Amino acid sequence: MSFKEYTDSSGNYYQLSEAKGSPITIFVHGVGLDNTMWYPQKKFFSDKPVLFYDLINHGQSIGGFKELSFEIYSNQLLNLINELQLEKINLVGFSIGALIAQHFTEKFYKKINKLVLIGSVFKRSYEQIEIVQKRYNQALKGSNITIDSINRWFSENYLKKNPQVYNFFYNLLEKKNDQNFLPAYKIFVDSDRYPINYRNFKMPTLIMTGENEVGSTPLMSERMSREINNSDLYIIKNTKHGATIEQADIVNKKINKFLF
Numbered sequence: 278m279s280f281k282e283y284t285d286s287s288g289n290y291y292q293l294s295e296a297k298g299s300p301i302t303i304f305v306h307g308v309g310l311d312n313t314m315w316y317p318q319k320k321f322f323s324d325k326p327v328l329f330y331d332l333i334n335h336g337q338s339i340g341g342f343k344e345l346s347f348e349i350y351s352n353q354l355l356n357l358i359n360e361l362q363l364e365k366i367n368l369v370g371f372s373i374g375a376l377i378a379q380h381f382t383e384k385f386y387k388k389i390n391k392l393v394l395i396g397s398v399f400k401r402s403y404e405q406i407e408i409v410q411k412r413y414n415q416a417l418k419g420s421n422i423t424i425d426s427i428n429r430w431f432s433e434n435y436l437k438k439n440p441q442v443y444n445f446f447y448n449l450l451e452k453k454n455d456q457n458f459l460p461a462y463k464i465f466v467d468s469d470r471y472p473i474n475y476r477n478f479k480m481p482t483l484i485m486t487g488e489n490e491v492g493s494t495p496l497m498s499e500r501m502s503r504e505i506n507n508s509d510l511y512i513i514k515n516t517k518h519g520a521t522i523e524q525a526d527i528v529n530k531k532i533n534k535f536l537f
Contacts (some may be wrong), residue, residue: 278321279294279323279419280292280293280295280323280329280347281293281295281296282292284337284344285356285357285360286356286357286360287330287339287353287461288338288339289330289338289339289353289356289357290312290330290331290336290337291312291328291329291330291331291339291357291413292312292319292324292328292329292330293327293328293383294323294324294325294326294327294328296323296324296325296326296327297326298325298326298488299363299364299365300325300326300364300365300366300367300390301326301327301361301363301366301367302322302325302326302328302366302367302368302369302536303327303328303329303330303354303357303358303366303367303368303369304318304327304328304329304330304369304370304371304374304375305330305332305354305368305369305370305377305378306329306331306335306371306372306374307371307372307373307374307396307441308313308335308372308373308458308461308465309426309449309450309453309458309461309462309464310335310449311331311332311333311335311336311337311449312329312330312336313329313336313449313521314371314446314449314521315329315399315521317521317522317525317528317529318521318525318528318529318532321525321529321533322529322532322533325537327340328361329388329438330357330365332353332373332374332377332461332508333345333349333350333461334457334458334460334461335453335458335461336459338353339521340457340530341456341457342457342460342492343456343460344462345460345463345464346464346486347376347377347380347464347468347471348378348380350380350381351380351381351384351385354381355375355381355385355388356410356463358388363388364388365387365388365390365392366388366389367389367390367392367393367536368381368382368389368391368392368393369393369395370393370395370397371395371396371521372395372396372397372465372493372518373461373464373468374463375394375395375396375397375469375493376397376398376465378392378394378471379394379397379473380451380471380473381494382477382480383473383475383477383478384479386477386479386480389480389483391480391481391535391536392478392480392481392483392485393482393483393485393532393535393536394480394482394483394484394485394498394501395485395486395521395528396485396486396487396490396493396518396520397484397486397493397498397500397501398465398468398492398493398494398497399493399497399499399500399501399504400469400497400500401497402443405492405519406466407470408468409465409492410466412425413459413462413463413466416455416458416462417459417467418460419455419481422484423447423450423451424447426446427443427446427450429491429492429517429518430446430517430518430519431517431518431519431522431523432489432515432516432517432523437522442519442522442523446517446519466474475504475506478506478507478508479503479507481507481508481509481535482505482507482509483508483509483511483531483532483535484498484501484502484505484506484508484509484510484511485498485510485511485512485513485520485528485531486498486512486513486520487512487516487517487518487519487520487523487524488512488513488514488515488516489515489516489517490516490517491517491518492518492524493518495512498510498512511531513527513528514527527537
């Protein structure tokens with residue numbers, strides 16, 4: 278089954294499967310990436326009602342925002358949902374997409390049927406914030422952080438055996454526009470300044486992260502799971518931040534069992 282391409286009235290690009298049914302499952306990608314990062318999920322879930330979109334300042338969606346916020350990203354998703362006249366959705370977020378999913382759910386919890394959070398940061402320590410702040414400062418000064426990012430996301434052996442994955446993410450990260458990327462990266466860096474109230478997170482929630490993840494650690498996911506009622510925790514063995522790619526089969530089966 279194939280996907281159709283659309284641009285909504287606000288200039289936001291998305292791909293929607295032709296599969297019928299509800300609720301539709303919406304996937305939210307990571308910072309500096311776009312909807313194409315979900316290529317294993319597009320293949321696996323092509324016969325399900327799924328939607329993949331590009332965040333503002335990413336991919337083929339509207340860009341040029343010099344300042345961004347979780348409110349802006351939540352409103353982008355809300356406008357898309359309203360335009361498609363969707364009453365409830367399943368929401369799958371990765372990295373900054375997982376943070377956007379949480380901020381959206383905090384405010385619009387009645388629209389969420391089930392929630393999946395992959396590789397999310399949660400209450401980072403001062404040292405952890407300092408590390409990501411340093412990377413942001415390097416990017417701000419014009420330093421190239423692409424290779425460092427890929428090596429943090431994937432295990433060395435996996436990249437050796439799958440050079441096409443390295444090339445895919447290298448090309449994707451290299452084509453990003455820094456004027457668009459840096460405002461989005463900044464809100465990821467500063468995300469701990471915007472705590473989330475989980476009081477209304479009563480929908481079934483699946484929290485996943487890589488066993489060897491250094492930025493969105495298993496401990497963060499464990500702590501988040503304790504905060505969110507009705508949540509299940511799954512640590513993905515032998516993988517880092519790029520779990521949706523490196524362990525796609527496991528991740529896809531977990532999501533499929535949870536959502537469908």
